[in-house]
């Protein structure tokens with residue numbers, strides 16, 4: 001599909017024109033139409049487009065932070081389709097451009113905290129996962145949502161290495177998936193999502209560690225049981241299913257009390273906030289749960 005056809009689809013889904021809130025001088029121009037959601041945006045200064053697109057974790061393209069930018073050109077994010085399956089009245093396989101037309105795009109400026117204790121502030125463009133999922137009329141048996149990344153070693157050469165089990169998989173509890181902060185992302189800085197950030201469609205759950213934000217999604221399934229998740233399979237004592245940002249629960253090999261803000265100078269560390277600063281919005285989801293056990 002041509003770039004023009006893709007853009008036409010994106011524009012058809014756009015809300016009334018609004019001034020982009022975040023713009024980077026170094027961002028290329030492949031613009032989306034979207035409206036800033038102020039209610040769900042932080043006022044901290046966003047990282048540069050360069051930071052967000054050159055310091056990445058995307059093991060399908062290598063394990064160094066600079067590998068995804070160098071290698072992700074082999075990914076072909078258009079055309080793309082996404083299968084919605086499992087415990088729902090409506091299921092099927094959908095063209096990405098048709099998914100885009102379903103709802104207007106929003107810009108959300110979110111804090112982003114990797115489990116490795118670095119962080120950024122990122123102006124994502126996307127739409128709430130919850131409003132998307134509701135269309136499929138999940139049944140009462142749908143207790144979790146399971147996500148799967150593309151498996152194609154031709155496009156994703158890292159999938160030939162056994163460093164992780166492929167394809168990358170992730171999951172959320174149903175109420176986490178339905179929470180208004182949970183976002184399906186198609187762009188950043190007002191531009192179509194670059195390959196290294198998980199084109200064409202990735203998840204962002206801003207109160208959880210970055211590894212929950214599965215990239216290049218091809219399947220979304222409503223399931224009854226808690227689904228397996230890639231980093232939990234790799235090291236269950238280090239990475240739990242919930243992975244809520246929590247400065248009081250250290251990783252076995254390092255502290256989670258502070259974080260290094262990328263672009264902020266190597267020695268400048270700042271306090272990590274409970275639920276990455278989104279505690280007012282999400283603490284209620286975990287009331288009564290032992291956050292040390294369900295980490």
Ligand SMILES: Nc1nc2c(c(=O)[nH]1)N[C@H]1C(S)=C(S)[C@@H](COP(=O)(O)O)O[C@H]1N2
Pocket residue numbers: 052055056057058059060113114115149168196197198209210211212213214215216
């Ligand atoms: N498919 C896939 N998704 C993934 C990863 C990955 O290796 N493969 N890495 C995760 C991790 S550890 C982080 S911190 C974020 C990084 O997102 P970014 O590179 O856009 O900042 O993506 C997450 N999603």
Ligand SMILES: [Mo]
Pocket residue numbers: 057114115116209210211
């Ligand atoms: Mo991460």
